[in-house]
Amino acid sequence: MTVTTISTTAFDHQKPGTSGLRKKTRAFMVPHYLENYVAATFTAIGGGAGKCFVLGGDGRFFNREAIQTILKIAAAHGAARVIVGQGGLLSTPAASHLIRHHGADGGFILSASHNPGGIDADFGLKFNAANGGPASEALTAKIHEATLAIQSYDIADVDDVNLDNIGQMQIAGMRIDVVDPVADYSDLMAELFDFDAIRALFAGGFTMRFDAMHAVTGPYAHRILEDILGAPKGTVVNGIPSEDFGKGHPDPNPIWAKDLMDLMMSDTAPDMGAASDGDGDRNMIVGKGTYITPSDSLAMLAANAHHAPAYKDGIAGIARSMPTSAAADRVAEALGVPCFETPTGWKFFGTLLDAGRVTICGEESAGTGSHHVREKDGLWAVLLWLNILAARDMTVAGVQADHWQRFGRNYYARHDYEAVETARADKMMAHLRTQLDDLPGQVHAGLTVTKADDFAYTDPVDGATSAAQGIRIFFEGGARAVFRLSGTGTEGATIRLYLEQFVGEGDHAAPVADVLEAVRTAALEISALAETTGRSVPDVET
Ligand code: VG1
Ligand code: CO
Numbered sequence: 001m002t003v004t005t006i007s008t009t010a011f012d013h014q015k016p017g018t019s020g021l022r023k024k025t026r027a028f029m030v031p032h033y034l035e036n037y038v039a040a041t042f043t044a045i046g047g048g049a050g051k052c053f054v055l056g057g058d059g060r061f062f063n064r065e066a067i068q069t070i071l072k073i074a075a076a077h078g079a080a081r082v083i084v085g086q087g088g089l090l091s092t093p094a095a096s097h098l099i100r101h102h103g104a105d106g107g108f109i110l111s112a113s114h115n116p117g118g119i120d121a122d123f124g125l126k127f128n129a130a131n132g133g134p135a136s137e138a139l140t141a142k143i144h145e146a147t148l149a150i151q152s153y154d155i156a157d158v159d160d161v162n163l164d165n166i167g168q169m170q171i172a173g174m175r176i177d178v179v180d181p182v183a184d185y186s187d188l189m190a191e192l193f194d195f196d197a198i199r200a201l202f203a204g205g206f207t208m209r210f211d212a213m214h215a216v217t218g219p220y221a222h223r224i225l226e227d228i229l230g231a232p233k234g235t236v237v238n239g240i241p242s243e244d245f246g247k248g249h250p251d252p253n254p255i256w257a258k259d260l261m262d263l264m265m266s267d268t269a270p271d272m273g274a275a276s277d278g279d280g281d282r283n284m285i286v287g288k289g290t291y292i293t294p295s296d297s298l299a300m301l302a303a304n305a306h307h308a309p310a311y312k313d314g315i316a317g318i319a320r321s322m323p324t325s326a327a328a329d330r331v332a333e334a335l336g337v338p339c340f341e342t343p344t345g346w347k348f349f350g351t352l353l354d355a356g357r358v359t360i361c362g363e364e365s366a367g368t369g370s371h372h373v374r375e376k377d378g379l380w381a382v383l384l385w386l387n388i389l390a391a392r393d394m395t396v397a398g399v400q401a402d403h404w405q406r407f408g409r410n411y412y413a414r415h416d417y418e419a420v421e422t423a424r425a426d427k428m429m430a431h432l433r434t435q436l437d438d439l440p441g442q443v444h445a446g447l448t449v450t451k452a453d454d455f456a457y458t459d460p461v462d463g464a465t466s467a468a469q470g471i472r473i474f475f476e477g478g479a480r481a482v483f484r485l486s487g488t489g490t491e492g493a494t495i496r497l498y499l500e501q502f503v504g505e506g507d508h509a510a511p512v513a514d515v516l517e518a519v520r521t522a523a524l525e526i527s528a529l530a531e532t533t534g535r536s537v538p539d540v541e542t
Helices: 025-029 033-044 063-076 092-101 137-149 183-192 195-203 217-228 258-264 294-307 327-335 346-354 378-392 396-407 422-435 512-527 529-533
Strands: 003-007 021-024 052-057 081-089 106-110 122-128 152-156 167-171 174-179 208-211 272-276 283-287 290-292 318-321 339-342 360-363 367-370 409-420 447-454 471-475 479-485 493-503
Touching: 021 025, 025 033, 025 122, 033 063, 033 122, 033 137, 033 152, 052 063, 052 092, 063 081, 063 106, 063 152, 063 167, 063 174, 081 092, 092 106, 092 122, 092 183, 092 378, 183 217, 183 378, 195 378, 208 217, 208 258, 217 378, 258 272, 258 283, 272 378, 283 294, 283 378, 283 396, 290 294, 290 396, 294 318, 294 327, 294 360, 294 367, 294 378, 294 396, 294 409, 318 327, 318 346, 327 339, 327 396, 327 409, 339 346, 346 360, 346 367, 367 378, 378 396, 409 422, 409 512, 409 529, 422 471, 422 479, 422 493, 422 512, 422 529, 447 512, 471 512, 479 512, 493 512, 493 529, 512 529
Parallel strands: 052 081, 052 106, 081 174, 208 272, 318 339, 318 360
Antiparallel strands: 003 152, 021 122, 106 122, 167 174, 272 283, 283 290, 360 367, 409 493, 447 471, 471 479, 479 493
16 A cells, blocks of 8 residues: 655644534645644554544535545554445444444544534534543543644545445455444434334324434434334424535524424424434424423433333433533432533543443533433434333423422523634633632622632542633522533634523423523623623523
8 A cells, every 4th residue: 555644734723622623614624634633633542553443424514525534544544444434424423332333443523513514614523432432631632732743644545435335345455334324323222212112102193393404313313213113204304414504503402493493382383393413412302382401301311211221220320511400410319329510521421421320411502311322312312202201101391390390490591602702701701710719698680609619520430630611600599600611613712601590399480581580690790791792692592
């Protein structure tokens, strides 16, 4: 085989964020940009010789080209085998499963997740380790170091390969298996859930709309929901992945999945609505006339998981990211299992899942998952909901009402201020940090601060530490405000303000904004967000 060594210079903006490297597509298309990062990843993992990798992405613009480049760099590094999804497609959870299923050494997942796709939108790349989960912070730090030191990279001098047909081929001594992206994943789902019960549910007239948002879950949802579980054709909409997601924003929340929300709030609503994001790891669940917030969904799934075969013996524990509401904590308490609070990003759940200390994990950003893979998993959440509805013979709204009745309700919202000038966002965070010691005892908007801190985490399994993960302000009466800066944006800074108010016994059907008004006012007053950033209203509220 011919390997060419190309000399290159380091890019100084290749620091992975919450979930891999995410940049404007055009930045990724700059000559050597992708190559440098991939080669740096091989350096960080100690080379590729004899190793096996999984490779695929969400099908966005530049997916196919990037896959060809990664294949050639893997071959040049002596990789033995790469397993690629047909057409270059793999959802993030399916990639995680394939890594585990084949005992691969890791995987490259091409996606900018819920960010829009296209030449003027976003692209991303992340490396997952042999456990199927996102690279740890220690590994991403090594990758970053290698991107700064790089002077050349090796690439195999071979033609592009055809990834459209399932089968096996060789390039430069490396075996490539092009696999059906759905098959192994759907087998796994059939093992976890009571497919007969879900089939009976659909056969009995249960109706659903699954919005794949023109992204990667289309083929998965068509196969599993319609072909295998018998949901009527047409249940899955926007089911053909497109390079720019139909010019949409494949983020399953009430703003970006507005069509679905409108339908679910109308007289013609089906029994359940669901959606997933660009790479298939997020989910949105909606009942007739009612939206399930992701934090609640995590709590409700944990409380009901034993209705599905895979979790019938109970769960070992729950983990949630810090900004996620405390609804799951109440469930853990009732079940007598531990609840862990981790920094934002799925990579922090890996050690807990590997050690068997938790079974179910979730984030307020529409991510839920379990120990079946090491990523959050959108369709898994939808199927677990279906399994629970079938087993309990209840509606989505019924499960929700029953849950609030039993555990109380954690009213919750997240307000995002996007593309804020970085210096201003940093200034606001610094302003918050200087007040931490003085806040307890202060009264803002009628709420008394009980505690304020900058969240720091020590991994209970491997002892790794992560500091400065977000400012938490707790108030008397069960309110909390959290501020952090996004690590997935590609333009300026995104400020995320997370608001929560617990209501135990009392009104569980009040308008969310009303219940959160006091904590919102207090948070804005303390942070001086409007004065510092010049923004008076958030861009997105979820
Ligand atoms: C966001 C979410 C976080 C999630 C991450 C990746 O990160 O808040 O919970 O894990 O996206 O999800 P940030 O740093 O922007 O807040 V995905 O579906 O974009 O891979
Ligand atoms: Co995603």
